[in-house]
Amino acid sequence: MNLSSRKTMTVAALSAALLTAAACGGDSGGAGDGGDGGKVKITFAYWGSDARQKLTEQAIQKFEEKSPTIDVEGDFSNWDSYYEKLATKVAANDAPDVLSIEIRGLSEYAGRGALMDLGGKLPTADLDQQVLSSGQIEGKQYAVPTGVNAFSMLANPAALEKAKKELPDDTSWTWDQWVTLAQEISATGAATGAEYNFNPAWLQIYAAQRGEKFYDGTKIGMSADTIKSWWAIHQKLIETKGSPDAAKSEEIGDTGPEQSLLGTNAGAMGMWWSNQLNALTKSSGQDMTLLRMPKAEGATTSGMFLQPAMFYAASAKTERAAEAGKFIDFLVNDPDAAGILLSDRGLPTNAKVLAAVKDKLPPADQKTLEFIDEVKSELSPIEAPPKGALEMEDILERASEEVVFGRATPDEAAAKFLQEANAAIAG
Known part of the structure; x- marks a missing residue:
C-alpha cells in the first residue's frame, strides 16, 4: 500500500x-x-x-x-x-x-x-x-x-553513525526533535537528514496526536490549525536544510522507495509503510531500522494505525x-x-x-x-474512508506544494484544501 x-x-x-x-x-x-x-x-x-x-x-x-x-x-x-x-x-x-x-x-x-x-x-x-x-x-x-503494515519512520543506522548521532528513543521523541536531528545530520555532510512527503497517512497520524480525525463521516475532521501546523514541520525541515528543498523533494517524491534518499543510500531517515522495508534494504544495501513516528507535544497517543x-x-x-x-x-x-x-x-x-x-x-x-x-498494542483500528478518498492524496499534495513553494500562505492553502477535500467526500 x-x-x-x-x-x-x-x-x-x-x-x-x-x-x-x-x-x-x-x-x-x-x-x-x-x-x-x-x-x-x-x-x-x-x-x-x-x-x-x-x-x-x-x-x-x-x-x-x-x-x-x-x-x-x-x-x-x-x-x-x-x-x-x-x-x-x-x-x-x-x-x-x-x-x-x-x-x-x-x-x-x-x-x-x-x-x-x-x-x-x-x-x-x-x-x-x-x-x-x-x-x-x-x-x-x-x-x-x-x-497488514504500518506507516512508520525508517532510519539508516550507518548514516547516523557516520554523522556521529545516535538513534532516537522512539518511545518519546517529538517532531521538533526529529527536525533538529535531521538538521544536525545534514550539517555533517554524512547524508541528508530526512525526506518528507505528503502522504495522507502522515497527516492522519499527526491529526490523531492532536485529538482530531482525518475523516469525520463525510467531512474532514481536521482543523485548519492542525493542517497548518503539519505544514510548518515541512517548512522547518526545508529552512534548516534537514531535508532537500521543495523542488528536489518533489522530484524524489515522484519516485518509488528504490529511488528515494534512503533507497539510494543518500538519506538517514524517511517515512514509509513497514512492508517497504525489504525493498529499501535491498536497494540501499543498508540494514534499516523501523521506528515509531515522533509525537506532537503533549500527545497521549501515537496516532499510528495498523492498515491492510x-x-x-x-x-x-x-x-x-x-x-x-x-x-x-x-x-x-x-x-x-x-x-x-x-x-x-x-x-x-x-x-x-x-x-x-x-x-x-x-x-x-x-x-x-x-x-x-512490538507496537501493535499502540496502534488504532482503521476504518474505510468515505467515497471520494481516492482523490485525497492529489488534493493534499496540490495544497502542500502551494505552501512549500511559497505560492500560497498556509491560511489560503488550508482553506482551499478543506473546501476541495470536503467536496470530494460529500457523498
Missing part, C-alpha cells in the same frame, strides 16, 4: 463509470465459462512492480495446480494506470472476477454496487478479526485484507462467485500462497499461515514482523 500515489482518474469520472456499470446487466466479461478442457476461467486484476508480477504468477500457478478445474488469468497494471483501467472495465461490463483494491477506494466501489459481498464465500475465522472488519461497509464484507496493505475483492457481476471465493481463500488462507508472496502485500493476517511461513521471511521482513508485534 504504497503508498506515495498519484491518481489519474477523478472520483467524478470514477463515479460516472460505476453508475454506467450499475445500469448494465450480464456477467463480468463472459470469458472462459467453459475454458480449455471444460475449465472455468477467472480474471484477477492487480497492480505493482515487475517483482510483484513474477510472485503473483507463481502463486497463480500454484493455485491452478491445487485447483485443476480453474484457470486464473492475471490482469497486471502499473500503479498509475490501475484505477483508470479498472473503472473503464467496470463501465464496459467487463470487470475482473477478482480484483485488488486499497482502503481508499473501498467505499467508492462498494457504495456503487461494483463489489460482491464476500460473506460466506470463504472462511475468515483464522484472520485477524479487527483487520478483517476494515473490509466491511455497512456491515457487509466487501473485501478481505491481503496483509490492500484488499482482495470480487466483482458483483461475476458469474463465477464460487471460483472467485476459492481463489481469494487460497491467497489469504493457504500457506503455499504465503510461502510465495511472503510480505509483498503485507504480513499475513492469518496467524496460522504467518507461523507456517515465518522462517521463510527474509531478515528485513523478520524485522518488520518484530516491529509490528
